[in-house]
Amino acid sequence: MARPGEFELIARYLAPLASDPAARGLIDDAAVLSPSADKDLVLTKDALAAGIHFFADDDPGLIARKALRVNISDLAAKGAAPTGYLLALALPSDWTEDWIAAFTTGLKADQERYGCSLLGGDTIRSADGLMISITAIGEVPREAMVPRAGASAGDIIFVSGTIGDAGLGLVLRGDPARAGDFDLSRSDAERLVGRYLLPEPRVALAPVLRDHVRAAMDVSDGLAGDIGHMCRAGGVAAQIRIDDVPLSDPFRRALAADPSLRTRAVCGGDDYEIVCAVAPENEAAFRKAAEKTGIPVAAIGRFLDGAASGNAPVFVDGDGRPVDLGGTSFAHF
Amino acid sequence: MARPGEFELIARYLAPLASDPAARGLIDDAAVLSPSADKDLVLTKDALAAGIHFFADDDPGLIARKALRVNISDLAAKGAAPTGYLLALALPSDWTEDWIAAFTTGLKADQERYGCSLLGGDTIRSADGLMISITAIGEVPREAMVPRAGASAGDIIFVSGTIGDAGLGLVLRGDPARAGDFDLSRSDAERLVGRYLLPEPRVALAPVLRDHVRAAMDVSDGLAGDIGHMCRAGGVAAQIRIDDVPLSDPFRRALAADPSLRTRAVCGGDDYEIVCAVAPENEAAFRKAAEKTGIPVAAIGRFLDGAASGNAPVFVDGDGRPVDLGGTSFAHF
Known part of the structure; x- marks a missing residue:
């Protein structure tokens, strides 16, 4: 032809x-x-x-x-x-x-x-x-671009939507039979693969970020790695409560079958959610403005003084103990 | 490593x-x-x-x-x-x-x-x-970008520098032994290959074009094809005197060994010269301004009424007879 x-x-x-x-x-x-x-x-x-x-x-x-x-x-x-x-x-x-x-x-x-x-x-x-x-x-x-640098010690770390779906979706896109390993229904697997194939950029949050946050970036290379980028750019550290990282219902069902997915969620890529630094005094206004967009946002931790802890994020469990992520952030490269 | x-x-x-x-x-x-x-x-x-x-x-x-x-x-x-x-x-x-x-x-x-x-x-x-x-x-x-469309019937077609060097340089880059076919010295062959490897964008002509031409584009896909693009964009036709297309000394020496290069010069790609449309009343000012840049420009033909001849450029020899280019413009694609 x-x-x-x-x-x-x-x-x-x-x-x-x-x-x-x-x-x-x-x-x-x-x-x-x-x-x-x-x-x-x-x-x-x-x-x-x-x-x-x-x-x-x-x-x-x-x-x-x-x-x-x-x-x-x-x-x-x-x-x-x-x-x-x-x-x-x-x-x-x-x-x-x-x-x-x-x-x-x-x-x-x-x-x-x-x-x-x-x-x-x-x-x-x-x-x-x-x-x-x-x-x-x-x-x-003019001069309103939200920077990656700019987080201050004490700022609350917020993340939009849910994390980990696309990383798990990629696994399932590569090998649909893996759905069985995670006890996933066909529709759950499809939802996760859909998150990998077609991200939902959070454009409705753009004006909210301009008005209420100190720093932001999109989560494309894994939450842990990307918060690390924000830490290095801003000269701060971070503590993230891993149990507070928001997960979708299909992801939670997979997590029940494979508890190792908890740490993999924050290391996978392709989330295309927003992570941002909100000063405590702006928290209420940020939450209210975000709510109007219909996009859920969750507080997952704090930025900390960087000099003390080497500009690296630390994930902690419900008891405040550091979680070993056992891997690095997703690398396209 | x-x-x-x-x-x-x-x-x-x-x-x-x-x-x-x-x-x-x-x-x-x-x-x-x-x-x-x-x-x-x-x-x-x-x-x-x-x-x-x-x-x-x-x-x-x-x-x-x-x-x-x-x-x-x-x-x-x-x-x-x-x-x-x-x-x-x-x-x-x-x-x-x-x-x-x-x-x-x-x-x-x-x-x-x-x-x-x-x-x-x-x-x-x-x-x-x-x-x-x-x-x-x-x-x-503001509003000073030089368009591709805009040539009028009667405008003089100017081209900068020399045409065909890079196309011949590509042949020689692919097969250095071809230099013998064209009776080229090593230094001539190197100059031609150099024109293929490293174009010289005509940045000094940019203000001259803004001030004195009606339309312009760079010659990247072959002079014949690119003048064709200008004709279609502007709804005009063109007549180009092929003997007036400027050639470098190394190219002229190769042409003496292989007369078919005359038509190949205007069909090869990668020249990265400028072709432009100059209204007759602006010719003197254009030539004077171009001369100050040190970049040679040559008048090679005219844009013509497009309705009569279908928006296609015609190349003519010294007797005004159409030259069959026997091929199309260089396609990267």
Whole structure:
């Protein structure tokens, strides 16, 4: 079957995604933004490779949406509203027009969901597997970007949603038979795999973070590792009550079958939740504003003086004893 | 030999490239730009893959510089001055620290040369070969970006520098023994290969384009194909005098040995010269301003009424007869 050439592919599948005049309909060599004087632009770039960040045979629409959403998750954690993105798509030699149609349909759905559009990019041939690189652009009021650094000793550590689902979902996506090891029903397993395949960036929390937190980031490489990044960036330490880390119902059922999942939850990746530092005096206002978004948030510990404990997070059990995580954070690399 | 992990690699090799405060030292999750109210931002994204756009065993510093320069070339053609870039680097499993050191040394050299710096990005593992995706950001005075569309019938087509060197350089890079077919000395062959390995983006022409041309783009996919893009974007046609297309001395010597190179020059890729549309009344001012940059420019033809001839460029010989290019433009895809 004949496949479209590069320029037909752009005209047929990508140009319809470029609804912002800044994209110039993808017929120019660059996008042009005229930022307003009261806004800062927030830029982030996450790349994903087949066989590393997703399975080559995953649904193309879900691959597209995940690639966009992991970038939007970064923007949300910085308090930014997504406005646009540039896409580099490296296609393996066996790409098909149907695959592209499904991929771009996925992008279209999420552009509409998150209020952003394609600004430009590049479509190339990959020597081997599919690779996707997205640069996403968001806006915040001037000087309002929420930093990773900035947590102070005494700040409360909050996390959104539930942790560990996507890490367990990845295990089940790789080997569906493992559902039996965890006594999981089919629908529980599907929910967990769904969390791996399609994260839910917490965009509704972005203004809440801008107004009420001192520091934030999204949890993509594992809660333990990412809190470690916040500690090093802010020169603080952290103590986290592992029993307070919020877990979903399917995850709790798996945990009943395999207690080792408690520590694995905080080391797995792909959660795309928000972790943030809230000053005690802002706790009530933060909780109230978060509640209005409908996204649950849970206090799981405190940031501590870093000089005393080497800028490393410590997880403790219900009796305050340190928990050995027995591993490191999830590494894509 | 132990290799650094992702975060060490960033701290040791990439953070030193992130000199702009907007990059937050690469310790945040995003870059933040506070654009000035009198500027527009120009964004472009070009991706390169080993085995497609460069040879996996090319000098890592040259790979880095080419990846950055092809993006800067896009900015220059839009009249924009580069300010920063985001880099996604997908590393094959056999990457070495020496390779990274050489790659980032190349980036550092060209950052300094072009006055831009690293703003952020992502480092991932590739399932197979090296891939590089760069989003480059430039600035123009508000509403001054030079478009691809905009050429009018009667405008003079100018091209910078010389055309065809890199296309021939690619042949010689792939098979150095071919130098004999073209009667080329070793130094001629090296100059041509050099033009393929390391393009010279025409940044000095950026302000000249803003002031004196109606439309421009960089020549990356072959002069014939790229003028075709300008014709379609602007709804015009074009007539190009193939004998007036500027050629370098080494290329002329090769042409003497193989006359078929005349047409191949305008179909090869990787020139990274500028092609632009100059209104006849602006010709003198354009030539004068270009001359001050030291970059030669040559008039090679005219844009014509598009309705009559279907928005396609026609190359003619010295007697005005159409030349059959016998091929299409260079396709990366």
